[in-house]
Amino acid sequence: MTTRGGSPTIVDVAREAGVSIKTVSRVLNHEPGVHESTRDQVLKVVEALRYRPKQSARSLAGGRSFLIGLLYYDPSALFVGSVQQGATLRCRELGYHLVVESLHNDAPDLRQQIDRMVMALRPDGMILTPPLCDNPEVLAALRESGTPCVLMSPERDIRGVPSVRMDDVHAAEEITNLLLSLGHRRIAFIKGPPDQSASAARFEGFTHALRSHDVELDPELVQPGAFTFQSGRDAAHQLLSRRQRPTAVFASNDDMALGVLAAAQRLGLSVPGELSVVGFDDSPTAALVWPPLTTVRQPVAEMARTAVEMLVFGHKADPNAPVDETELHKVLPHELVVRDSSTRAR
Template identity: 75%
Template sequence: MASRAAGSSAPTIVDVAAQAGVSIKTVSRVLNQEPGVQEKTREQVLKVVAELKYRPKLSARSLAGARSFLIGLLYYDPSAAFVAGVQQGATLRCREAGYHLVVESLHNDAPDIDSQVERVVSALRPDGMVLTPPLCDNPKVLKALRESGTPCVLMSPGRQAKGQASVRMDDVHAAEEVTNLLISLGHERIGFIRGASDQAASGLRYQGFANAMKAHGLGLDPELIQQGDFTFQSGVDGAHQLLSRRVRPTAVFASNDDMALGVLAAAQRLGLAVPSDLSIAGFDDSPAASLVWPPLTTVRQPVDQMARMAVEMLIAANRSDAQPLAESDLHRVLPYELLVRNSTCAPAAKPVTKRK
């Protein structure tokens, strides 16, 4: 088959179809990753696409299939590491499927947040939206998307809603596993720093901590529970409160790594050795968790894989042959991993008593 002449205008889908010896509809199916195309034909079309360096125009694709080939990502989260992981996973999956990701930041407490969502949807006409915490639990956001007819997938929602697609990990069991680790090392006086009150993960992780403590017959001392907001500074502040007690905790479990790093900084400023004087555990496995000394014991939350899965669910729902998913398939739970590092060890024989 003859290739296009040098210097000619940009190749079109007609050129691809002609050179591959297939119909335009077949080329469209291959580009949209739809079934019903023989593997040999699919390979031939992709080969021609690469040879001609064909790039479909989003506007043309949208007109042809009533789709925009845009996926929206709405976020409001103080943790830069979490947002970066979500964007990376979602962007890569969009790129693989020929979609584009559009990222919008919305303030969860904005009084007109529903109007903001409506404007975004009206301007972009996305094929779907990925919602991260706490927006995924905001009734105004969910109502605006529902009324606009925009499909959405919720990442780490507080609860599972019937008929609403979601992707999450088991925060409760993961927090139980961290707490069980600290108890197995011999810790009984364990401090806990909660996350932001407007995020469901905060309550779920505290629930896991409380479950493990109760299962081992250990009390929940209110003086050893501090409220944070998932930021480094709230970890520092919470640690100073915990470590100012007459009988200090021998371990501190912070609800995310940013706060755990704050605990580590506070302990070092107070002259405490980690982990011999104080064990510290976090949650998320942010990039910094393995770079500090000692590296943090933490839970690896599969943020990028969760984002990829959310995008894949939206893409699949927009395919021409898409079938409604069973309720059990609407809710995906991805595995986490407990990473035991040098920030935790067995406690000293007796709890450390602060000098007056």
């Protein structure tokens, strides 16, 4: 026996391997300057004893917690689920762990809640999802505590603060181009809520595509929306009861596109026969409804993986090195998902 009860410690490994604990520590942390035979011997003992360094001891001595925090607001959002999925997997690969905290964006004690978590856990980094990543109070609390952050799809980038996002403008342009290439000219657009920057970005992509194809935008075909099923259905009712109906609708997210589908069905309009419908997000239901929805897939899990990497590898070099702002704000490629809800205009 190498230890009286309990799990093995670094001392057990050192004794068994006939080296000092410092050498064991070196091997475990992949530090250079250890003879290969020594390293092998240590690793063999580590394996035999099933030794794993204790996070609390490493953290206390080394100042790194191997913890990444994920702050989020809306628990029902699929976005958060995907973020978490990507982040938790990448963390595991890198020997980190993910601590999650659900906050209210407008809680009076938001500041305190963040402080408590940061002071107690000392996470090595924090991932912020919308709308928390756009909340000045949250950002200030984290900055003051010196906790590195990565913002996921923030409204706008902040100088010096790392972020990951996709290109909403481009994606919206692409999906509009798809409709245009299918011969659609009367294309309606259902906007998102004005307080989300994605709304404006997607609309910009839409208008840009129209313009570059010399298609004039009919203001009557642009409807406000709120990124909800309900608002999509309502907007569609407006659009589809016009004397001159659109041949296609671009709902700027999937929930609204599903609302459009429901409205069309209720009005007896066949999709895509009489109306093409496209969405944005590639929500799980987008593939399940009838007809399956043409949409844009956000690389959310990949964005989260990238966020973890930025936090883990971020400040490796000297902190006074000039930061490259382009390296700080990553844009990940999206994907056009073409399904049955879009077809050639007749």
